[in-house]
Amino acid sequence: MAINSQEIIDELKSVISGRTFDAVLPPLVFVFTNNLFNLNIAAIIALSLAAILAIRRFIKGENWFYALGGLLGTGLAAGLALISRTATGYFIPGIITSILILIIALISLILKKPLAAWASHLTRGWPLEWFWRDDIKPAYQEVTIFWAVLFAVRLTVQLILFRAGDATRLAWANTILGWPVTISVLILSYIYGIWRLKKLGGPGVDEFREGKEPPWEGQKKGF
Template sequence: MGGVSGLVYASVPTFTYVIVNAIAGLNAAVAVAVGTSVGLILLRRQRKEPVQPAVSGLLGVVIAGLIAHYTGSAEGYFLPGIWISLAVAAAFTVSLVVRRPLVGVVWNLMRSGGPDPAWRADKVVLRGFDVATLVFVAVFAGRFIVQQWLYDAGSTGWLAIARIAMGYPLLGLALVVVSWAVRRANRRPGVRVAPPHKPGPSESRPGRRI
């Protein structure tokens, strides 16, 4: 996630937007937030750091700024993040209901490269990924509830603080639980990835017969 610098880069456009909005109004705040995001891309490029996170951040700022501009509300800047939190919480919840915990599905695709239902037959593994997925439900549902409440209250400044405080820090805690679930699954012999097949002497020469 970029460590401390990634957290700073993600936070600067938001705090800039809130400060400029309080001083010079909504349109200036949107322009300065977009300009700040562009400046961060140039800074990362100059420091020879990956620019993809900053480019993604710029896209998010542009979308949020457009919504704020067309709604005429400073709080509109935070609507995309609020909606995304609700959508992600719903997706993780549905995956639990259908007994396909999303964290486990992603782990399985990464380790095997395709669908493999064997991991769901192991109750210990399935329970671990249920817990990890439930943590993500709590994180994103919490983001939505708190930020939607602040949005309805018109608290632009507190929305910025909540967005930062409930962003990387909570996601980091969720990833700790994911790490625990993955290690737990990897220790189960029934779900380990089989080693690559190495052809024997008789298989190394297609035309040879035994």
């Protein structure tokens, strides 16, 4: 099935939408200023930067939800770094997040209710009954396995660098394994998912809602 680039761009707009800058900059600034000054100054500067980004979005009338999330996350991370008195403490929330997502993905696979299906349902509002069909669910199971492998690799790298106390490399690893890899995985998941649904031969969401009988055209856009 041919998938044009514009279709992929449209699917990713709601994911990217300027959030990368807000999420990536504070931790990099934290590590840089910690190397130049000390932990206290680094925490203050990173937290101030996150606050400025959130205020800027609010003033400009942009979507500031993710900037606010970045502010809260930066505050928590900076607090943990100060409590632990180590720069690597800043990255504990990210490590915990990786652990939780990996556990949720694995549990969803064991229960045969794949995380990718839940994510699509919550994002698009498609009926859950469609996702659980035998000619639909395998596509979401396989994508969830792909996600689980990604987070297992990410967690392994994070733990190795955390135990080594290497805050600089941990910051870069989190950056590279964060939005850049996430965006790449979403693109691959979308391309593979549409192809797999076509191979499975199940109905598209609209066909399912309308109760159409086979043969079906299948899901043409959206995963």
